[in-house]
Amino acid sequence: MRAPRPYLAALRARFQLMLQYRTAALAGFATQCWWGGIRIMVFAAFYGANAAAAPISLANAVTYVWLGQALLALMPWLADPEIGQAVRSGAVGYDRLRPLDTYAYWYVRTLGWMLARVMPRAALMVLAAAIVLPCVGLEAWSWRPPTGLAAALLFVPAFVLMVALSASILTLANIVVAASLNERGVNAVLAPLVIVFSGSLLPLDFFPDEARLLLHLQPLAGLVDIPFRIYFADLHGMQAAQGLALQAAWTLVLIGVGRLAMGRMMRRLEMQGG
């Protein structure tokens, strides 16, 4: 990977293409509002019964839910549908002919796909949950700003690493799709794993305490649990640094695994179509 220009062009092209799907973004936003609302009501009921048992405050849990709904499109739970199509139609052959590093090319395409899908949804969610809710007198249920300047500054690298980690997982998933010609199997395995182990379903500390260490060290924690806890300073100082290091380490490992898998897959790839 020498000159970054072709990769930036691929990123921009995919980003602009995906931004065209406005209705999909609106539908996604409406669904996420509803989902977030139900989650928050369930949290409120459990906190009302026994708030002392909770690992984080209700205000932070509410912020966690909105943040998660806003950034849902960054979650690597569905393989890129275009890769499956390209492999089935034989169009993947063009990717072999480009004078580019195919892994890096697929990685930036995935990045563009995710970022374009998340941007409109996140912007609408900020508007609804962080601005409208407090204005109509529902501050208690609103999305709070980061807890302090340090948390805000630390959230920047945490967010970047969250995106990088997610793209590395999705690129690996796309490679499996290319090897198996169909995305349905990969999605069936990936989606439940990501929802549970990233902390999308529940913050990881809500699961039984015996599982805590394992849950915090596994790679998917870097997708939701670590960055969000940095956002509201539940992880701060040394702990936040450890969280960032964990995110970075898993991203590097998964990129390494992805490159190896890509090499193997491309050597065995049979062109479909005619």
Add this chain to the structure above:
Amino acid sequence: MIVNALALYARYVAASLRAQAQYPASTLMLTAGHCAATAIEILAVYALFARFGPVGGWSFGEAALFYALVNIMFSVADLLTRGFEVFGTEFVRTGAFDRLLLRPRAAALQLAGHEVRLSRLGRLLQGSLVLILSTRLVPIAWDVSTIVTAIWAVAGGVALFAGILVLQATLAFWTVESLEVANVISYGGVQAAQYPLNIYAAWFRRLLTFAVPLACVAYYPVLAVLKRPDPLGAPDWLLPLTPAAGFIFLALAFLAWRAGMARYASSGS
């Protein structure tokens, strides 16, 4: 006529099953995947109850009963109404609906028979497993009346969810597209009804009782099965009758469907 319709429906089902039997491994894996994907929510229910203890007077075992029944209802309705779910995208927009209208059988019947997906049994499977787990955890006096109430509740729930999907399809007569936003009511309804109703805020309870009567097919009949009085004060005699609301909802949905059919203009070939 009805016998004939049932026979025709049975043939539709047989045709879809034969098609899926051509790829047994794929069908099995999709079913397992659907089972896993829809079962994760019970992990959240379990983890929350394990950490916080009982809520609103409910233990995990009782809450699991709500979860199980709602998932069973939805999976059966989902199995029966695939044609309505994809109605906008696959029938209205493409004009394929014209073909259905030319056949001398009700369009609704043909849509109900469109693609009966075995993979949807994955949700039924996990719902049934949670039901068994729940009955192990909570002493439920299963006698004829509770079993009848439970089956009646599931029937009402299937009718309600089918009604929601028919309404979703009806929208496509106007929008010429399946609106994903309607999933908020179907899938979102499952999500909401998996927890006992009395933990929610009052406005949300009213919405789930009077607008989309999910509470009538899940919450109230489950109270009757558990032989518990309603903490919100509904009279005991009313509880087992409430699933009828599901059938009323379905009837209203079909009225709307008829209105939509009357104004249907083909989108062309």
